[in-house]
Amino acid sequence: NAGVTQTPKFQVLKTGQSMTLQCAQDMNHEYMSWYRQDPGMGLRLIHYSVGAGITDQGEVPNGYNVSRSTTEDFPLRLLSAAPSQTSVYFCASTPGPPGRAQREKLFFGSGTQLSVL
């Protein structure tokens, strides 16, 4: 069971560089989301998608873009990296809206640790 796969696991960028964090799931889940985890702040929702072709903003979307061309993939793009984007990024998926049923728990990837210098 691959579950939710995130690549890369670690990345160092210089300010102003762009990059894409990859996320793929093989569970045919409709819902996918990106979170960032910062010390003392828990996880905060960046963007989410309720199906292919549909995305929406979360709590902290500025500086990030997403697209959802397939059910399996949900990449997160940093257009011009800033030191404030240094964080651990988690991708998650669920069959339907999280919370509606016990089965619809969030399945998390193992995270990408990003440092912006």
Place this chain on the structure above:
Amino acid sequence: AQTVTQSQPEMSVQEAETVTLSCTYDTSENNYYLFWYKQPPSRQMILVIRQEAYKQQNATENRFSVNFQKAAKSFSLKISDSQLGDTAMYFCAFMKHLNNNDMRFGAGTRLTVKP
């Protein structure tokens, strides 16, 4: 906006003993969901337990149980017979009913189980 507060940044417990992690939240909603997630050193987030606000009965999953006090907006997690494998960060989370994906997390409590 909903906020989730975990007032205990770090806690420790002896193996086989019981520990309670605190969580409070702020919302004007009547229907919502509450969760406890565990994040071990592997960084993987694992759902521990889930509570629906309209259910008065406290959720239980094996050694894990919650004390849900809706009026007080409190949702504490009790871990009984603590095991070394319970060592992890624990996050309390809130989500409104019929909300697509906006789950709000607390800052976390780092729990260490000592042998």
